[in-house]
Amino acid sequence: MGRCCDTVRGLIAGSVVGALVAVLGAILIPVGNNVIQSTVKKEAVIEPGTTAYENWVSAGAPVYRQFWLYHVLNPMDVVTNGATPEVKERGPYTYRTRYLPKENITLFENNTVSFSLPAEAIFEPSMSVGPEEDEVTILNLVVAGAFTVIPKPLHPVVNQLIKKTNSSLFQTRTVKEVLWGYIDPIQKTEVGVFFPYNGTYDGPYNIYTGKDDISKVSTIQTWQYNSKLSFWNDPYCDMINGTDASSFPPFLNKKKPLFFFSSDICRSVSAEYSGSHNLKGIEVYRYMLPPHTLASPKVNPDNMCFCRDKEITKDCTMAGVLDVSSCRDNYPIYISLPHFLHGSPDLNQAVLGMSPSEEHHSTYLDVEPITGFTLRFAKRLQVNMMYGHSKAIEVLSKVKDYTVFPVVWLNETAALDDETADRFKKELVSRVDMLENVQIALLSLGSASCVLLAIAACVVHRGRSTIA
Structure with missing residues (x-):
């Protein structure tokens, strides 16, 4: 009986951890968006030293x-x-x-x-x-x-x-x-x-x-x-x-x-x-x-x-x-x-x-x-x-x-051209994609873990109640 209780507790704990991971992924969405917006706003300003200025002075x-x-x-x-x-x-x-x-x-x-x-x-x-x-x-x-x-x-x-x-x-x-x-x-x-x-x-x-x-x-x-x-x-x-x-x-x-x-x-x-x-x-x-x-x-x-x-x-x-x-x-x-x-x-x-x-x-x-x-x-x-x-x-x-x-x-x-496209993707697109992939992965993994472990805990708990 005690071993069964430990299993349920473990599954519940795992479900909670999954939920926290999903929450972390959700939190990263506004945080990540803020990071992206802050970076773009900084680099889009037309003044010496920014990406925008370099491209603006002379057509690449x-x-x-x-x-x-x-x-x-x-x-x-x-x-x-x-x-x-x-x-x-x-x-x-x-x-x-x-x-x-x-x-x-x-x-x-x-x-x-x-x-x-x-x-x-x-x-x-x-x-x-x-x-x-x-x-x-x-x-x-x-x-x-x-x-x-x-x-x-x-x-x-x-x-x-x-x-x-x-x-x-x-x-x-x-x-x-x-x-x-x-x-x-x-x-x-x-x-x-x-x-x-x-x-x-x-x-x-x-x-x-x-x-x-x-x-x-x-x-x-x-x-x-x-x-x-x-x-x-x-x-x-x-x-x-x-x-x-x-x-x-x-x-x-x-x-x-x-x-x-x-x-x-x-x-x-x-x-x-x-x-x-x-x-x-x-x-x-x-x-x-x-x-x-x-x-x-x-x-x-x-x-x-x-x-x-x-x-x-x-x-x-x-x-x-x-x-x-x-x-x-x-x-x-x-x-x-x-x-x-x-x-x-x-x-x-x-x-x-x-x-x-x-x-x-x-x-x-x-x-x-x-x-x-x-x-x-x-x-x-x-x-x-x-x-x-x-x-x-x-x-x-x-x-x-x-x-x-x-x-x-x-x-x-x-x-x-290809060179400019590769640089653009490296400096912006790849970072945005990576951040989005991390967000999706955390949300998906956390949500799936939370749901599956919660279901497993319910199944184990019901099984114990039936035996009792």
């Missing part, structure tokens, strides 16, 4: 810009007969960009830091379909721009200049000239889709370091010394929201969108969570621009202040394009997603050859949810120009009015 992964130019297949038919233009994309022509570290970095006592982003582009032949000297027939930037920039009473003068220089609505240029600049025979100055670029700077930016409040880290305080834009003449559209998209405050919430400002499109946008992905063994949250980003104000009222010309946009019902002329020296430049993805049907009908694809033409960010670091991204934009009918300009006398014409689309991409 190479950043590439791929360009596809829209080659016009029927230029003479468009000009002489008013035919619908037909295009075929040529590309990619790939350049390495953003390989230079940030410059003029200045830390301030109010927990902000200012910097400038130098712009340089190096051609990558091995990642391109051909050399920069490849020729394409594209829209003539100056002739198209003259329709809007030059007042109509002066269109006869423009016509004489076009005829004198033997220019037309379309021109044949090399890829290098189209992208980075050439001397235009009409203006006698250098023009190009991205001219000037090399040797220029974006910024200066002033952002929060997160030292006093980690939820503000990387958030832009000012751009070009201003806390708001001056392009849209509206308090809402002129807001500068979020970061520059290279990183975000840590501990992401899937239900909340990420906000970022892009100087390429002269406005702030938001991205929404679309799913989780595995990137070299690291879980990342994918955020994508929602279709309503460039929706017409009739669909998305928040875009009303981005509608600048009701005649061109058909009383603000046109979707898919953003008039950025106010921040591009009043040139009639329109930004869209490639191939007018999510745009109005009129856009695709006005130019033949468009093939919008969600997979190939949408913009996304892959962000590590604990640190907020963007580990992979694809920023896809299309540069368009607008031209229209003009009785006084012969090369525009037969064309249809108000055509938003595609010139080039780009895909700016970057992803962490």
Whole structure:
């Protein structure tokens, strides 16, 4: 009888120990989370000596810009007969960009830091379909721009200049000239889709370091010394929201969108969570621009202040394009997603050859949810120009009015390499996984031991009672 009692007591004691082990595992959950949060908050601050600062000063992964130019297949038919233009994309022509570290970095006592982003582009032949000297027939930037920039009473003068220089609505240029600049025979100055670029700077930016409040880290305080834009003449559209998209405050919430400002499109946008992905063994949250980003104000009222010309946009019902002329020296430049993805049907009908694809033409960010670091991204934009009918300009006398014409689309991409991924996993992911495994093991072992030993004690106790 005494031996049986000892067995029951031992089983009960073991069950209690199992319960304590399970409790220890449960206790480790908040303790472990606090340790992780404390470490991340410390290392995510943008100041010398932190992991974030080292990655922030210079992009660790190479950043590439791929360009596809829209080659016009029927230029003479468009000009002489008013035919619908037909295009075929040529590309990619790939350049390495953003390989230079940030410059003029200045830390301030109010927990902000200012910097400038130098712009340089190096051609990558091995990642391109051909050399920069490849020729394409594209829209003539100056002739198209003259329709809007030059007042109509002066269109006869423009016509004489076009005829004198033997220019037309379309021109044949090399890829290098189209992208980075050439001397235009009409203006006698250098023009190009991205001219000037090399040797220029974006910024200066002033952002929060997160030292006093980690939820503000990387958030832009000012751009070009201003806390708001001056392009849209509206308090809402002129807001500068979020970061520059290279990183975000840590501990992401899937239900909340990420906000970022892009100087390429002269406005702030938001991205929404679309799913989780595995990137070299690291879980990342994918955020994508929602279709309503460039929706017409009739669909998305928040875009009303981005509608600048009701005649061109058909009383603000046109979707898919953003008039950025106010921040591009009043040139009639329109930004869209490639191939007018999510745009109005009129856009695709006005130019033949468009093939919008969600997979190939949408913009996304892959962000590590604990640190907020963007580990992979694809920023896809299309540069368009607008031209229209003009009785006084012969090369525009037969064309249809108000055509938003595609010139080039780009895909700016970057992803962490294997070495960076291994270091990231070693410094963060492996520690988090180890802590979680210990927590799970203690909870599982403790709970199982507690339950099994308690059952065993009950069985033994019942057996003793039956014998008695």
